[in-house]
Amino acid sequence: xxxxxxxxxxxxxxxxxxxxxxxxxxxxxxxxxxxxxxxxxxxxxxxxxxxxxxxxxxxxxxxxxxxxxxxxxxxxxxxxxxxxxxxxxxxxxxxxxxxxxxxxxxxxxxxxx
Numbered sequence: 329x330x331x332x333x334x335x336x337x338x339x340x341x342x343x344x345x346x347x348x349x350x351x352x353x354x355x356x357x358x359x360x361x362x363x364x365x366x367x368x369x370x371x372x373x374x375x376x377x378x379x380x381x382x383x384x385x386x387x388x389x390x391x392x393x394x395x396x397x398x399x400x401x402x403x404x405x406x407x408x409x410x411x412x413x414x415x416x417x418x419x420x421x422x423x424x425x426x427x428x429x430x431x432x433x434x435x436x437x438x439x440x441x
Contacts, residue, residue, distance in 0.1 A: 331373075332363045334387055338380045353379060378427045 329337075339346050346360050353375045360368075360376075370384075377384045385391045414422075 329389055330364065331368060331388055332360065334389060335360055335363070335376055338376075338382070342380070349376070349379065378430060381423065381427070 335349070336346060339349055344352075347357065349355075350357060350360055353372075355372055355375065359372065373384050373387050377387050382394045383391065386394050
């Protein structure tokens with residue numbers, strides 16, 4: 329399975345189009361479709377992996393394991409709030425916050441902090 333195939337599969341599982349993914353991640357139109365013939369840049373692969381909460385290795389086809397070890401963190405977080413019901417929209421907001429925190433952590437790591 330190619331990188332493009334994996335991204336298309338992930339988009340399908342989320343009910344979004346590749347075009348919508350590009351819009352959400354602020355990636356130029358048709359960039360992801362070009363990955364069929366041109367190697368993607370690491371920054372774009374990382375954005376896609378973070379969006380879907382999968383490893384870069386999964387996107388690149390180096391492993392078939394989608395889940396990251398922290399994949400269940402949102403549901404674990406929600407389970408610790410007994411009596412609270414979480415909507416799918418709220419869970420997605422929590423996922424977005426997780427991605428934000430992970431990106432900040434990575435940025436600090438790259439700066440050497």
